[in-house]
Amino acid sequence: MTNDRLQRVFTEIDNRRDQLIADLQSLVRIPSVTGDEGAVQDQVQSLFETRNLQIDRWETSREDILPYMEHVGDQPSYEGRPNVVGTLAGAGNGRSIMLNGHIDVVDPGDASFWKHGPWSGAVEGDLLYGRGSCDMKGGMATFLLAIDALNAAGIKLAGEVKIAATVGEEDGGFGSLGTILRGHRADGVVISEPTRLAIVAAQAGSLVARITVTGKSAHGAMRDEGVSAVEKFIPIFQDLQRWEAERNASLDHPLFADAANKIPISFGKVRSGEWHSTVPETLIAEGRIGLLPGEDMHEFQEAVRQRVLNAAKQDFWLSQHPPDVEFFSGQFAPGETRPDEPLPTALASAHQQVTGQAPIVTGITAGTDMRLYTEIGNMPCIIYGAGDVSVAHQNDEHISISDIQTAAKTIATLLIDWCGVTD
Ligand SMILES: [Zn+2]
Missing domain, CATH: 3.30.70.360 (Alpha-Beta Plaits)
Known part of the structure; x- marks a missing residue:
């Protein structure tokens, strides 16, 4: 891959700020508090279809997860909560990757405490506001932007890319569990939870x-x-x-x-x-x-x-x-991908190429879906994304638009390196 082609991808990302804002607003403006994710998944599916991704949409049932119940806990409801996976077939024999983002959000509380409404998607300077903007619809927008830029730059990836929009993360992760049990596999998984562009390779x-x-x-x-x-x-x-x-x-x-x-x-x-x-x-x-x-x-x-x-x-x-x-309830096992394994190494290199600096590599004390991919799916998994988790679950949750663009550059660079490119 010449630097020239990478530069074209970065330019496409820089030029797509308005599209990024529109996509992220379209997700933030549809409330999707855990348990009520159906409407926003219609929008996710439409965003995937616009990109010609092949759609798999299904509802995970209680029977499906029964053998793994202790990991995610019993759900108050199973109906009307579809997962949506969009697949971009590889043009060759490269490594595959799954990009995961949960689409559920926590309750916004009293809307009058928000300076813009919780479902506003309001933009002020570099910041986009709303429940889920940071945790983690911004991560989903990151993936879409990366795919758009690669397409526009005429780059065909050799390996398969899946984008998995999953439900129920805030309450144990039964959507990601259902995605694994559905048979969706990849040689590596990246979750774009907000990490302030640090690589999280372990979760307690x-x-x-x-x-x-x-x-x-x-x-x-x-x-x-x-x-x-x-x-x-x-x-x-x-x-x-x-x-x-x-x-x-x-x-x-x-x-x-x-x-x-x-x-x-x-x-x-x-x-x-x-x-x-x-x-x-x-x-x-x-x-x-x-x-x-x-x-x-x-x-x-x-x-x-x-x-x-x-x-x-x-x-x-x-x-x-x-x-x-x-x-009782969901028991969160710890999860880890060793930082010297191929996936974290490739992501660190991509981050360095984009920002000129080596990334922070760390662990987090909170539970995420990572453990389901590493412990049950047996797939290497890391977390990397724009946004600061300290504003998640808060009033006036927001995310930096330019940080999403930086994250998208890193993801696009990773995809080129990890999946390979066909001419
Ligand atoms: Zn999250």
């Missing part, structure tokens, strides 16, 4: 756990005759905090060296008690417990259970009434 996992502590009820005026489940939860909670600190000190993973807390333990929901003047006899705490790539999810579940039971043994009441530990 998180177990969703429920701890039930049993006490003994009594009238509050005679509390010493009862056993407060709240008081009995406190030593367990404190022991888990100590464990978090110990694990942070002892766990060593190069891609998480910069994380202040690599494996957060956090309880988001704690319920106890029936009445202000009754000693509470039950406490139910639900939270997430982090784990790193290299740690086995099922072994770690057992380690969590043992840690809680050991803490309980230090207390006479709890040793006689051990807490119950269960794991």
Whole structure:
């Protein structure tokens, strides 16, 4: 590939700012809160068809995912939530690639807190606003822009390219799981979640756990005759905090060296008690417990259970009434693609060619669909995209249009290198 041809692709991307904005607005303006993705997928399909991509559109059923239920959790609904995969056939025998973007978004909350409406797609200078602009309809627009520029520059890729627009990522990832189970395969997967153009080659996992502590009820005026489940939860909670600190000190993973807390333990929901003047006899705490790539999810579940039971043994009441530990909802396994594997290496080289700088290569503590592609699909997978995740899930979510163009240049360069080109 001559620099001249690459330059033509970059010029096409620079010249397509208006088209990029129109495509991204068309996606942002259709609400697609997790569970209600049907309407936006009509628009995705139309954008794919305009590019002559071959369409596969289907709904993943509960029966399909049943054997893998623990990874994504049971869904509140399965109907009207199609995945859409658009395929661009390869013109030769190059390596294939799948470009993945989830099309669902989180609820925007109270629209009056947004300076533009959450579904506005308003443009101010270099920024495009709206729920999903950053997380991650901007990623989908990145892929479309890269494909458009390659087409316009007359470049025919040798390997097959799939663009997968998937549902349900924000609630466990059953859309990406369904895409894998449907049989969509590639020699590598790139997810354009917002990473500020860093290469994310590893994601930590998180177990969703429920701890039930049993006490003994009594009238509050005679509390010493009862056993407060709240008081009995406190030593367990404190022991888990100590464990978090110990694990942070002892766990060593190069891609998480910069994380202040690599494996957060956090309880988001704690319920106890029936009445202000009754000693509470039950406490139910639900939270997430982090784990790193290299740690086995099922072994770690057992380690969590043992840690809680050991803490309980230090207390006479709890040793006689051990807490119950269960794991529910989607369990996020950790996932990883080694940075020296071909896909991250090729992406790093593409980023360097576009920006003149070596990319940051790192890991993230949040769960993404990456783990489904690496752990269940057995495909190398990395995350790379424009946008800053710290504005995702926030009011006034936005993304930089010029950063999308930079990401699209990197993706186009990667496609040329990875898939090869036929003359
Ligand atoms: Zn996302």
